[in-house]
Amino acid sequence: MSTLQSPPPALPPPPPDSRSRPAGAVLRVAIIGNPNTGKTTLFNALTGLRQRVGNFAGVTVERVEGNFRTSDGRKVAVLDLPGSYSLSAGSPDEKIALDVLLGKSADLWHPDVVLVVIDAAHLERNLFLTSQVLELGVPVVVALNQFDVAEAQGIQIDIPELAYELGVPIVPTVAKRSEGIDPLVRALFTAAALPPPERKFALPEAVSAALAPVRTLLVDSGLTPGASDMEALRLLALDCADAHLRGVAGLAPAVAEAARQLRLAGFQSNRFESEVRYRWITEVAARTVTRTAVDTSQISHRIDDVVLHRVWGPVIFLLLMAIVFESVFSWANPFIDAIEKGLAYLGQAVGGLLPEGDLQSLVVDGIFGGVGSVLVFLPQIAILFAFIGLLEQSGYMARAAFLMDRVMRRVGLHGKSFIPMLSGYACAVPGIMATRTIEDPKDRLATIMVVPLMSCSARLPVYTLLIGAFVPAVHYWGFVGLQGLTMLSMYLLGTVAALLAAAVFKRTLLKGPVRPMILELPPYRLPSVKSLAVSVTQRCRLFVQRAGTVILSLSIVLWALATYPKHTPDASLSPPAQQEAQLANSALGRIGHAIEPLVRPLGYDWKIGVSIAASFAAREVFVSTMSTIYGVGNVDDDAVALGQRLREETNADTGKLVYTPLVAVGLMVFYVFALMCMSTIAVTVREAGGGRIGWGWAGLQFTYMLVLAYGAAWVVYHGGLALGFGR
Amino acid sequence: MLENHSQQTKARSVPLPTIQPSSAVSTSRVCALSACRSGSQATVVDIGCAPDEACRLRALGVCEGASINVIDARHCMVLDVRGTRLALGNALTSGITVQTDSARS
Amino acid sequence: MDTIIVLLVVLTAVGFIGRRIFLAMRAARSAKAGCADCGCGSSGGSETDWSKS
Numbered sequence: 001m002s003t004l005q006s007p008p009p010a011l012p013p014p015p016p017d018s019r020s021r022p023a024g025a026v027l028r029v030a031i032i033g034n035p036n037t038g039k040t041t042l043f044n045a046l047t048g049l050r051q052r053v054g055n056f057a058g059v060t061v062e063r064v065e066g067n068f069r070t071s072d073g074r075k076v077a078v079l080d081l082p083g084s085y086s087l088s089a090g091s092p093d094e095k096i097a098l099d100v101l102l103g104k105s106a107d108l109w110h111p112d113v114v115l116v117v118i119d120a121a122h123l124e125r126n127l128f129l130t131s132q133v134l135e136l137g138v139p140v141v142v143a144l145n146q147f148d149v150a151e152a153q154g155i156q157i158d159i160p161e162l163a164y165e166l167g168v169p170i171v172p173t174v175a176k177r178s179e180g181i182d183p184l185v186r187a188l189f190t191a192a193a194l195p196p197p198e199r200k201f202a203l204p205e206a207v208s209a210a211l212a213p214v215r216t217l218l219v220d221s222g223l224t225p226g227a228s229d230m231e232a233l234r235l236l237a238l239d240c241a242d243a244h245l246r247g248v249a250g251l252a253p254a255v256a257e258a259a260r261q262l263r264l265a266g267f268q269s270n271r272f273e274s275e276v277r278y279r280w281i282t283e284v285a286a287r288t289v290t291r292t293a294v295d296t297s298q299i300s301h302r303i304d305d306v307v308l309h310r311v312w313g314p315v316i317f318l319l320l321m322a323i324v325f326e327s328v329f330s331w332a333n334p335f336i337d338a339i340e341k342g343l344a345y346l347g348q349a350v351g352g353l354l355p356e357g358d359l360q361s362l363v364v365d366g367i368f369g370g371v372g373s374v375l376v377f378l379p380q381i382a383i384l385f386a387f388i389g390l391l392e393q394s395g396y397m398a399r400a401a402f403l404m405d406r407v408m409r410r411v412g413l414h415g416k417s418f419i420p421m422l423s424g425y426a427c428a429v430p431g432i433m434a435t436r437t438i439e440d441p442k443d444r445l446a447t448i449m450v451v452p453l454m455s456c457s458a459r460l461p462v463y464t465l466l467i468g469a470f471v472p473a474v475h476y477w478g479f480v481g482l483q484g485l486t487m488l489s490m491y492l493l494g495t496v497a498a499l500l501a502a503a504v505f506k507r508t509l510l511k512g513p514v515r516p517m518i519l520e521l522p523p524y525r526l527p528s529v530k531s532l533a534v535s536v537t538q539r540c541r542l543f544v545q546r547a548g549t550v551i552l553s554l555s556i557v558l559w560a561l562a563t564y565p566k567h568t569p570d571a572s573l574s575p576p577a578q579q580e581a582q583l584a585n586s587a588l589g590r591i592g593h594a595i596e597p598l599v600r601p602l603g604y605d606w607k608i609g610v611s612i613a614a615s616f617a618a619r620e621v622f623v624s625t626m627s628t629i630y631g632v633g634n635v636d637d638d639a640v641a642l643g644q645r646l647r648e649e650t651n652a653d654t655g656k657l658v659y660t661p662l663v664a665v666g667l668m669v670f671y672v673f674a675l676m677c678m679s680t681i682a683v684t685v686r687e688a689g690g691g692r693i694g695w696g697w698a699g700l701q702f703t704y705m706l707v708l709a710y711g712a713a714w715v716v717y718h719g720g721l722a723l724g725f726g727r
Numbered sequence: 728m729l730e731n732h733s734q735q736t737k738a739r740s741v742p743l744p745t746i747q748p749s750s751a752v753s754t755s756r757v758c759a760l761s762a763c764r765s766g767s768q769a770t771v772v773d774i775g776c777a778p779d780e781a782c783r784l785r786a787l788g789v790c791e792g793a794s795i796n797v798i799d800a801r802h803c804m805v806l807d808v809r810g811t812r813l814a815l816g817n818a819l820t821s822g823i824t825v826q827t828d829s830a831r832s
Numbered sequence: 833m834d835t836i837i838v839l840l841v842v843l844t845a846v847g848f849i850g851r852r853i854f855l856a857m858r859a860a861r862s863a864k865a866g867c868a869d870c871g872c873g874s875s876g877g878s879e880t881d882w883s884k885s
Binding site for chain 3: 355357358359362549550552553554556557560617678679681682
């Protein structure tokens with residue numbers, strides 16, 4: 001791979017200009033590129049895990065910044081701009097990218113160099129954005145990424161010629177293997193010291209004259225001459241009512257007049273920019289790209305023939321989902337057992353070091369019991385996230401969104417609403433944030449309202465505990481397990497409920513037409529194992545962090561509520577009964593008995609009731625609360641698994657089993673529907689508009705889900721009783 | 728060499744089409760994209776969608792003069808444009824006018 | 833002695849939860865907050881890049 005990064009030794013040093021930076025200053029690099037070019041992989045290859053995720057001020061667009069040091073100690077700050085097809089600012093993402101590149105961003109982060117990431121296998125389309133960026137008056141470096149894929153498809157790019165055409169350094173890279181990174185970094189420093197590139201094509205005289213007044217207005221408003229040229233051309237295509245034209249006084253009429261003059265000269269103003277840019281792009285491509293092999297193999301297309309098939313497509317999709325859930329259940333088991341045993345051993349060892357008393361109880365029951373019962377689900381979380389990551393990185397997710405579009409439209413949603421909903425299977429918070437890609441505000445709001453119905457990973461501990469305890473481990477046809485199927489049913493229930501709820505919202509509060517579908521189907525690619533491992537590790541780390549902080553704190557508080565106030569034991573009772581009495585008289589017990597009337601219609605006792613109440617903060621707390629309650633009441637030193645204890649628990653008054661499979665199913669159904677997450681509420685408030693409006697929508701969301709949860713659990717329990725189950 | 732590229736590369740003059748649809752295109756082979764069959768090839772003549780959608784389409788490569796391969800002609804069409812696979816909804820494809828090439832299934 | 837330790841631990845836990853609630857409310861109010869403030873178990877990132885068209 002040839003690159004152009006080392007300057008020939010005979011040249012004089014570049015003249016000092018305003019662009020030369022003091023030695024030791026941080027080099028600021030903004031990365032931009034089309035979606036699916038491996039931009040983020042390149043960003044990760046440059047910065048490793050030294051990244052910080054935040055928000056751009058004032059808008060709900062994610063801001064990812066990282067940094068690294070070169071081998072000779074120079075510091076580089078990298079800002080990963082959102083993936084954009086052009087700078088035409090149709091979405092908040094693109095507007096932010098444009099603001100940053102024009103130096104207008106609110107946090108005053110001005111790039112010294114812009115790194116444009118291009119997919120070498122799709123050069124022509126990628127050059128549209130590149131041609132716009134080249135005119136902005138900032139130094140540019142181009143990373144020709146996925147170079148290996150292009151070579152494999154028989155695409156050959158004459159890099160020196162392309163560098164000549166674009167007037168900037170071009171570095172071929174294979175980001176997923178971290179190839180080309182060093183030359184790229186050197187090119188960044190070289191480019192920063194050079195004058196910026198300019199527009200590479202000339203407009204007809206008539207057009208330049210027509211655009212001159214617009215250009216002047218933009219220069220006066222503070223843009224560089226090059227950026228003004230780019231903007232003037234871009235604004236021609238916009239509707240005169242567009243918000244961007246209202247930013248500068250007199251701009252809208254000036255653009256309208258320029259458009260009129262263009263039409264007089266025989267050009268179409270709304271398509272002029274794309275025509276002139278693609279003309280230039282076609283010429284550049286003709287000069288620099290050769291295809292040595294005719295691209296007939298196209299494995300991607302063959303796969304699509306099957307995956308997008310009218311009948312087989314949905315079947316494959318459901319099959320994939322079933323495999324994911326089955327594996328989450330069965331593959332994780334050995335790891336879960338190992339963690340359970342390890343924690344039990346650790347808990348007993350630490351407990352043995354402490355004298356009998358409250359501190360020992362706090363450590364063994366409150367901390368180890370509470371947090372440990374959540375930590376055991378780490379393997380399942382890891383497998384779930386690994387599969388989701390695999391589907392995303394391989395390119396299948398776009399096909400899934402395409403397949404789901406039909407179904408989505410029936411309920412009045414866009415096919416793209418499927419993506420946030422799918423993210424909701426991992427966690428509703430990023431799912432709700434992913435709705436930012438939905439342009440229509442009503443579609444977006446409807447999606448936000450239903451995303452929490454998708455069973456998130458926090459529900460997994462609850463499902464697993466109850467299924468593991470009450471659903472027999474039976475297998476049909478050798479590999480389809482009843483437990484896995486039950487799990488899948490819960491997930492399906494949530495999904496169907498989400499679609500129906502969306503249909504209701506879109507027909508009532510959020511009535512409106514649905515935007516047409518535009519979706520790129522990226523070529524399939526083998527996911528990078530390293531990238532997948534990094535992302536799964538990050539998520540697991542965050543899960544453990546959450547367990548070690550939020551869940552730990554909640555467990556400790558709950559333990560305290562279950563242990564105090566102390567009750568004088570009645571010596572005539574047996575030890576287990578004494579413990580029960582203590583529990584019933586503690587703060588937690590009193591609260592539990594107080595709310596018991598609310599949950600008895602659903603078939604629950606006060607212990608479940610109080611665990612449900614506690615888990616409104618975070619769902620996993622249900623498991624840790626139950627674990628604490630049963631640990632606190634348990635005199636035995638044997639570490640009996642919670643599941644087994646639940647199966648054996650009998651009601652002191654009636655002597656009947658407290659937990660039957662029917663109760664367990666009803667409880668799971670409750671958890672499918674109820675919104676029990678502080679984080680979700682907080683994010684909904686923000687993304688639904690903030691302030692009173694945001695709180696209004698969040699309140700509606702919480703209420704309707706609670707009503708649904710209670711109602712469905714009631715129907716399941718009483719319906720089941722009527723049908724003869726649960727006796 | 729590299730340092731002088733920015734100054735030396737002169738802006739090229741790019742010849743531009745002034746599109747006069749009525750004279751250049753035979754009306755019998757012009758139709759909406761949504762009417763095309765799977766496997767057909769077409770050239771975009773006009774994009775008659777809402778301005779922001781048209782903008783988006785053009786940035787993706789679907790602009791006047793672009794050549795399209797129709798991969799799958801169902802309600803939501805799957806197309807190949809400049810090597811990129813796109814799925815476009817019916818509301819859009821019915822607004823895009825194309826000139827079909829000689830029938831090829 | 834043990835009682836004091838238990839009390840300290842419990843108070844720390846209560847304080848931590850209070851702080852979390854406060855942060856979440858603040859995150860709800862301002863658009864500036866990022867992924868980390870909401871305390872969820874997931875990182876954001878460009879994984880939704882493919883839906884950008």
